[in-house]
Amino acid sequence: MADAGTGPKPSSSVKLVLLGEAAVGKSSLVLRFVNNDFQENKEPTIGAAFLTQKCNLPTRTIKFEIWDTAGQERFASLAPMYYRNAQAALVVYDLTKPTSLIKAKHWVAELQRQASPGIVIALVGNKLDLTNGGSGSEGEDAGGDVENDARKVSTEEAKTYAEEEGLLFFETSAKTGYNVSEVFTAIANAIPETSLKTARGPGAAHAAARTEEQRVNLNGARDPNAKEGCAC
């Protein structure tokens, strides 16, 4: 129904990888984006999870093929497998934990050095709900006490860094959903038209295109739900 309605709008796949220290909320961001769901105390990802979600822009449809990687150090050596040929990357840090920003900077450097040259990178500070700087959680904002504010990384610091490196920058809360879809929409918009045409490379996009038809059938139950979550 949705697809039919959009008519001949061009659709393309974008391979996106999430990187960042363990427990910063990578999986939670994806879960919020794909299923519009949130799980407290989610257990750590093992290896990597592969998910897809469509994002509709006025002129085209972007189908994100998302690699949600585990943040633990021992999986770091597998990362190149996931960011190779990726057109977009979400580098996530926990804005209540300064070391996670340092790790994020390492990932950005590695991506700039080794990933595809045109890769769109977004730096995302997650867990905004733990600060009183204002997310979606109005109730807590009223308190406004300094001790309630778990923020350890200032917006300015991260933003300045993101501007220097030419990254998109967002502060999000996977828990409340604040700013999550905006991140993905911004990435979708930032991906150059040309890259969409050429990047249908041998990797993810190709294989996914081949199996596209079966996938839709098989996930009949999940897809409607997933779409429900995505309002972008």
Added chain:
Amino acid sequence: MAQGTDAQNNNHNDTITNNVALSPSPSPPPPPLPPRRKPSFGEGHLQVAFQSKPTTAVSSIDISTLSFPDGSRGTFQTSSAKSGSSPLASGYATPRRESLGDLNDSMSVMSFAPTMGGARGDLASLVAGELNKKSRAWNLLRSQSETVPPFDSMRLGASEDLTGFEREFDSIPENTTDDVRLAVWQSKMKHYLILSSAGKPIYSRHGDLSLINSSMGVVQTIISFYQEAKNPLLGFTAGKARFVIATEGPLYFVAISKLGESDAQLRSQLDALYMQILSTLTLPTLKNIFVHRPSTDLRKPLEGTESLLSSLADSFTKGSPSALLGALECLKLRKSQRHSINNIFLKSRAEKLLYGLIVAGGKLVSVIRPRKHSLHPSDLQLIFNMLFASGSVKAGGGESWIPLCLPAFNNRGYLYMYVSFFDRDDSDLGTDNSTANKTTPSIPEEGTPDQYPPVPESSNSSSTTATSAPHNPDEEIAIILISPDKESFFSLKEMRDKLATQLTKTGCLSLIRAAAREGRPKISAICSGAPQVQISHFLYKSRANVQFCMSSLEPFISSSSSSERGPEKASSSSPSSNDSESSSVSVPRRRLMTLYHQLHAAMHAKHNHLKVMHSSEKDAASLAWITPVFEFYCVAGPNVSRQAVTQGASRVIQWAKREEERLFIIGGGVF
């Protein structure tokens, strides 16, 4: 147990000598015998035949004590004149012969039992004597007493050793004093500690490491003291707790249990934890870490796997038949159905595939493998634990690509595992739920980002519909594809899609779903047409296939955690609590498992070549039977006669033989 076993041993001897002429023993001619009261077993036919006589005579019982569900007791005089037996307080009147009590070699007698008939021995005739038939009191009361389910009396009275088991898995409170926290920690019935030989703590099931650092230190001191004496400490008992220690290279594993498992059983549990660590790191990596820096803190490299270790540990604490028997459970399917699933599986095989598995709720549905490699149960235990017991993989949704080492297959390197769960009822037209799903309107996806609901309330309501459709973990179906090639994700994904299409198209998926929904067989169904079957639960292990089946656990799962499906269940259980059996702590289930552990330990004790064992205790009667073909364990109510138990056992075993190709995967798909 000890007493129960004793009593049972004697029982058993009675029966054997009753029914069977023992084969001559090869031992040298015996010394001259005292006239009576000191029989020994070296004497061959004559003596044995002689011995059997009093047995039969004794079997009439003069007094039977019977306990009723309400705790009251009745004593009844019987017509028998001979008084050679002393009733146990169990309610099961057990004759005890002093003469046999003298035998210090009674175990070896027992080993005669089923060897006679081999695997095909008639259990009932071996074990069930005429004992109870002769007791009129017994017959009078049988009609009421046999309906007492196992462990019922325990539930009424003071449950001695499982007090507080309900709180076993609660985490230790954080906001109290250390003393309180330590007391809570000490009240746990089971602990697993892992530390490095340098004394660095690595893992503890309960309590954060700061709380128990000193305990770790003590443990390390004790172990290394013996280590230096070249006489490694294997285990010791302190109060009610049994400590078992396993040393694996640079790691010490300690199990502390108040649940009464045997050392061997605890050791195999520790071994499973070690395998989990190897599965994360591989053996060479583990060795390297400690060769270069013996004082390494292994917590960092293992980061994120604590939940896997804990869910493994908790499955042992709850009592895992799979771990106990070292066997796998399969989903019961018709042979032809399994065959066609195997064929579809083989047909869609990707080139890079090493192993392919279809698993429904922790039960194997189908497996395909190369001809020269089979899958080891301990490896599958790790996989099933990861996928079904811990929420790590399932919770995220989507498809997973997981590097892991299967230590029994090859502990030196990683394999790569593709995992995809079937969504509940997706494209499964055979069920009500799917039609319900079809009617839900598809959501337009061309909304703009502005329409995205930023308010949690509305988003939550939509998310519940997305994730918590009535949902029983036992019915979750996963496809697992394992390859040695880390780049093969997309080819395996393609294979999965092909396979899923075919399974759906051919209706196999609905078959699997239906079988999973049906759950484990119920005894009443197995023995339909035989109303006298009194067994409450059984385990049957096919030794050749390294697989087991068991009857439904329903009577042993407290009502709150019953495996009934329904929205209220789904909503009450948190998403991370998974296995319906394990989601809440069930004391009756643990009692059952404790009994099985005791039976298993008695049957597998070293130098103890038991083949059949009937045990009658105050809260339950049980029977174990081992042949080269199978291991069988069952439990019945405390007042069920030995004869009834054995009859039931025979029926179940016959059933298992008849249904063998449905209950077990024999061979699997081979390529």
